[in-house]
Amino acid sequence: xxxxxxxxxxxxxxxxxxxxxxxxxxxxxxxxxxxxxxxxxxxxxxxxxxxxxxxxxxxxxxxxxxxxxxxxxxxxxxxxxxxxxxxxxxxxxxxxxxxxxxxxxxxxxxxxxxxxxxxxxxxxxxxxxxxxxxxxxxxxxxxxxxxxxxxxxxxxxxxxxxxxx
Numbered sequence: 589x590x591x592x593x594x595x596x597x598x599x600x601x602x603x604x605x606x607x608x609x610x611x612x613x614x615x616x617x618x619x620x621x622x623x624x625x626x627x628x629x630x631x632x633x634x635x636x637x638x639x640x641x642x643x644x645x646x647x648x649x650x651x652x653x654x655x656x657x658x659x660x661x662x663x664x665x666x667x668x669x670x671x672x673x674x675x676x677x678x679x680x681x682x683x684x685x686x687x688x689x690x691x692x693x694x695x696x697x698x699x700x701x702x703x704x705x706x707x708x709x710x711x712x713x714x715x716x717x718x719x720x721x722x723x724x725x726x727x728x729x730x731x732x733x734x735x736x737x738x739x740x741x742x743x744x745x746x747x748x749x750x751x752x753x
Contacts, residue, residue: 592682592685593647593649602631608655618718656676659673671705689721711746722751725751
């Protein structure tokens with residue numbers, strides 16, 4: 589098992605973020621994007637999150653990016669300003685090496701330091717490793733929504749999980 593270290597986001601990481609995310613778009617229901625956004629769209633998204641000073645964390649092993657996580661605006665209305673939604677993606681070749689745990693632990697701490705009070709995870713039902721990871725860090729299932737997303741010719745349910753920060 590390779591030891592991962594955590595780093596702050598830098599726009600030079602966009603190519604690696606794009607590769608990791610695109611794999612999940614094209615091969616899984618972890619995300620409901622049907623087509624991978626362009627590198628430019630990914631860059632715009634991450635720069636917007638960074639501009640708000642919301643946490644973005646990069647995991648590296650031997651200078652190779654092997655995962656990323658961020659917490660940002662849950663919903664745009666002002667009353668939600670203390671709530672964030674998280675996202676965690678790990679390189680498909682590095683699954684099972686505790687990188688998701690490393691990222692989520694740090695993400696929770698940085699989100700708390702930022703001033704968020706609640707963290708929401710929206711997870712496709714059937715991705716049990718993601719649900720288990722969030723449960724391990726104190727997230728509780730708050731709702732299940734059947735047939736909310738349609739991808740790969742099939743309907744998929746989602747689960748909303750929440751953790752107080």
